[in-house]
Amino acid sequence: MSQTTFNQAPTMKPVISVCHLNHYFGQGELRKQVLFDINFNIYPGEIVFMTGPSGSGKTTLLALVGGLRSAQSGSLTILGHQMCGASKRDVMQVRRQIGYIFQAHNLLTFLTAKQNVRMSLELHNQYLEQDMDGLAFDILKTVGLSSRIDYYADSLSGGQKQRVAIARALVSNPKLVLADEPTAALDSKSGRDVVELMQRLAKEQGCTILMVTHDNRILDIADRIIHMEDGRLVGNANLATTTSDPKTSNET
Ligand code: ADP
Ligand code: MG
16 A cells, blocks of 8 residues: 555645644743644545644644634645735635634624624625625525524524524635534534535535534544644544545555
8 A cells, every 4th residue: 555645646736735834832931832743735625624632733723724823834825825924915815715613603693693694795895796685595594594594693592503603604605614613512413413514515615624523423524534633643644545535546
């Protein structure tokens, strides 16, 4: 069995390309390294889960990939943009192409489900001329919330809120969706439902998903799983070919 290398990888350009990425928190004496020489690629359309114990650096890595923290050293290319040393403007441009789903749904409780979703469209110039209410309605219907469109976020259940958060992240057809433990606050049935929903929408829209999860019950939904320990990607997970994806199955 041959080893998978970067170069055997598909001709398709990776959506996420991480190379020798290190990250540190704090300054001087208190400076502490939390990510060590991280390397991996994620290709268009892949659904990749990131697992690992608490404190292993998953959220930090996700925040770097999402342009929510500045990359300090190494190389991090997201949607064709180098994030190390990127200008604010570049970072903003990348962020607009990413849908974020967090553990806490982060909805605005004083807005309705539809208004929460609509707000995400308002950040994109190309939607301003379109029927944003209609688009918000359609995606909320897709996530099974057509009867809750005008409910305030506060009055929805945990699972429903997380569905609104998914609708909000996906309504603008992002090329990349980043999710940090989106099922953590949900019971196992709703947890699986929302992740299956993300999977279905991602496949329909052709977007790529990188999702942090502790939830063993949903691991089968991933095309590939990468695992973090003590700030390092461990095992051969960084380019494991756990699927029969033709893009990556060219080794024997
Ligand atoms: P995980 O998401 O896997 O639980 P994190 O990325 O949140 O891990 O944290 C990785 C390490 O970085 C931990 O040791 C944590 O204490 C530390 N850390 C996270 N955020 C900060 C911060 N803002 N300042 C200093 N240290 C941090
Ligand atoms: Mg975390």
